[in-house]
Amino acid sequence: MIKVQHISKSYKEVQALKDLSFEVNKGELFGLIGPDGAGKTTLMRILITLLVPDEGSARMAGLDVVNDYKKIRQIVGYMPGRFSLYQDLTVEENLEFFATVFGTTIAENYDLIRDIYVQIEPFKNRLAGKLSGGMKQKLALSCALIHKPEILVLDEPTTGVDAVSRKEFWEMLKKLQKQEITILVSTPYMDEAGLCDRVALMQNGEILAVNSPSGIVAGYERRLVAVRSDNMFGLLHDLRSWDKTSTAYSFGEFIHFTSVSDGVEGAELERYLMEKEHKNLQVKEITPGIEDVFMDLMSGSSESSES
């Protein structure tokens, strides 16, 4: 449904996208996962025909993003990262406006947006600028859907949104997916990768990996150990100063540890930390999460965040 082939894009001396290729299947919920500056927005703007790539080509539902841009705009729904509806129109006026622009009516496609729109319908006469963050997000999604697009492109819909609203937003996306809409969504939150069918992990304009969340995790070949003790800050320090440590990163209440060439057994690690007088020590081997894999791939990519 979406086909990206060798896309590159530069802004002056900054290379925003470096030779990207991937495909998104029909009906798939596909995530672009990466921090700010990874190139997610640039890629999306090329796909929705707002930017022209320097090199390479891309197709949306078989249409070329450069030559067929008018047709693509009819079949794509886009929700930009920044709220960009008309603040001085009411909720209902915004929705009507977008329906009219696309030659349809609210009534015609109401089924598609019902679940989302009913939550803001009680406020339909309120100006969009006066809505809370969560309500703006629901209105923006309704407006992006009102012409029944084949492909929905969402640029960081959950950034700056609290954990509860984020969860609800993903539940909405799962429902939309059942209506056979192909969804491309970007997020800087690694934990949201697990909610997608497949993801592309992005960093510095490059794709580090494309796979299903379980496939991404399965590709991690290192031995990962979770450690905790009563003194977490001291623990982090002791692990980092050990010559057998490869990486030691905080992960919530644990520290995730890998050793040099994975040669350290749990018992040896425990002995070392006992010597450092850590109390209530817990050491266990764990399966990695997306964030572990991302950090591992980052360190192996040509440019790390340190550059």
Next chain:
Amino acid sequence: MATAVIKVKDMVKKFGSFVANDHLNFEVYEGEIFGFLGANGAGKTTAMRILCGLSTPTSGDISVGGFDIYTQTEQIKRNIGYMSQKFSLYEDLTISENIRFYGGIYGLPVKLRKEKEQVLLKKFHLEDQKNQLIASLPLGWKQKLSFSIAMLHDPKIIFLDEPTGGVDPVTRRQFWDLIYEAAAAGKTIFVTTHYMDEAEYCNRVSIMAEGKIAALDTPDNLKEQFGAEDMNGVFLKIARKL
């Protein structure tokens, strides 16, 4: 017993008939990393603006760094640091210019300003890039620099408003190293975040819901109290009232 550097008693803030902060009570101790969480619209920003001396509460007894929130807001501003993701450094000034500019704003003597500039540039290995525009730095670097600049005037308390949003996972952790370092040096850190793993790194965490503080304790105690496996579970239970 730890000294309280932020004292909040019965803090109320109303906007018309809307109660944004409904009788908040809490203290933050010296050298503590205090996590201030809550759903969007729960009243966090309102409370934080009051504590920074930018807004006056409707009622309540509040002091920050020993200064009264009604009568001594100028002293408060001089004794706190503030950093947010939305507002940090001037993109069209260089690294050096930003450090000097903020040094000036905070009223540091010229000699001290120059010393601090050298220390900061050295700490982040930015000596060679000091004449580059801030706009050319990766986000993570901006955030780390911005945090250090918020401490130029050696404040006792530092307010961090979602400092790590959108930052890559490695840099996000490096940022927390800086937070720990500041806390170990006796600074009090007051921080908001949407990353629940970061809530675990705080000494104590408060969670706001609908204008009230719904929970306040150490991460371990909160998990026990709400029968949740991690802080995400605690947060969902409180904010969704499960």
